[in-house]
Amino acid sequence: xxxxxxxxxxxxxxxxxxxxxxxxxxxxxxxxxxxxxxxxxxxxxxxxxxxxxxxxxxxxxxxxxxxxxxxxxxxxxxxxxxxxxxxxxxxxxxxxxxxxxxxxxxxxxxxxxxxxxxxxxxxxxxxxxxxxxxxxxxxxxxxxxxxxxxxxxxxxxxxxxxxxxxxxxxxxxxxxxxxxxxxxxxxxxxxxxxxxxxxxxxxxxxxxxxxxxxxxxxxxxxxxxxxxxxxxxxxxxxxxxxxxxxxxxxxxxxxxxxxxxxxxxxxxxxxxxxxxxxxxxxxxxxxxxxxxx
Ligand SMILES: [Fe+2]
Numbered sequence: 001x002x003x004x005x006x007x008x009x010x011x012x013x014x015x016x017x018x019x020x021x022x023x024x025x026x027x028x029x030x031x032x033x034x035x036x037x038x039x040x041x042x043x044x045x046x047x048x049x050x051x052x053x054x055x056x057x058x059x060x061x062x063x064x065x066x067x068x069x070x071x072x073x074x075x076x077x078x079x080x081x082x083x084x085x086x087x088x089x090x091x092x093x094x095x096x097x098x099x100x101x102x103x104x105x106x107x108x109x110x111x112x113x114x115x116x117x118x119x120x121x122x123x124x125x126x127x128x129x130x131x132x133x134x135x136x137x138x139x140x141x142x143x144x145x146x147x148x149x150x151x152x153x154x155x156x157x158x159x160x161x162x163x164x165x166x167x168x169x170x171x172x173x174x175x176x177x178x179x180x181x182x183x184x185x186x187x188x189x190x191x192x193x194x195x196x197x198x199x200x201x202x203x204x205x206x207x208x209x210x211x212x213x214x215x216x217x218x219x220x221x222x223x224x225x226x227x228x229x230x231x232x233x234x235x236x237x238x239x240x241x242x243x244x245x246x247x248x249x250x251x252x253x254x255x256x257x258x259x260x261x262x263x264x265x266x267x268x269x270x271x272x273x274x275x276x277x278x279x280x281x282x283x284x285x286x287x288x289x290x291x292x293x
Contacts, residue, residue: 069161143184
């Protein structure tokens with residue numbers, strides 16, 4: 001039976017969260033849930049996650065899995081809130097360990113063992129698990145980050161994370177620590193070698209030039225025909241040259257620092273300090289030639 005797929009678009013972070021349900025058993029997964037985060041005031045809220053919960057309740061879905069496509073750098077994960085309300089397991093690609101090893105020293109996270117242990121499930125490439133009767137195959141598609149995975153459901157629908165964007169927009173940056181444009185190109189070609197009718201569900205959308213609405217579903221055929229960065233005929237060398245030049249112009253994502261600290265720990269915030277308050281860190285860098293007091 002075709003899965004139930006319901007999208008929730010978070011405009012502040014341009015992120016799409018999905019509720020993926022099996023109509024036979026009514027079991028469901030939530031893919032890439034968002035925690036609302038007001039960075040100026042340091043306030044976390046759960047409006048977005050509550051909207052997913054309310055939809056699940058209304059549809060009679062029982063959430064068993066919370067699936068991250070990668071450690072996001074542009075929003076904080078709402079997975080722990082949903083886990084607390086559903087008992088669902090939080091899963092991510094096993095290479096999250098590598099991402100934890102990269103960022104542990106950046107934030108001096110002495111309390112974190114980079115073994116992926118904050119997550120309930122660590123997926124290998126090719127691993128198959130089930131959401132109700134839906135067959136989900138994990139595809140390890142590194143490049144944007146070392147741990148990126150896509151979830152391929154019943155060989156018909158793929159939740160691609162940031163491996164690729166809409167066919168009229170392009171691709172994600174590959175310049176985060178552990179990212180690599182050449183690796184991303186190869187991951188994209190692997191994704192686009194799936195049958196042409198395969199539906200691809202994006203994790204983000206930013207509206208393409210000339211398109212005035214958000215969109216998040218494409219197909220392998222549409223990406224191969226139109227994607228300006230990776231359509232058929234774009235070589236690996238073309239892509240690496242373009243992506244590297246473009247990435248050099250991009251600023252750090254607005255929520256990079258809070259997102260990474262929280263998301264590599266499966267959405268957990270640091271423990272409260274002696275005053276009962278939790279703090280996130282900002283590693284301070286001095287611009288070239290500047291000596292800080
Ligand atoms: Fe991302």
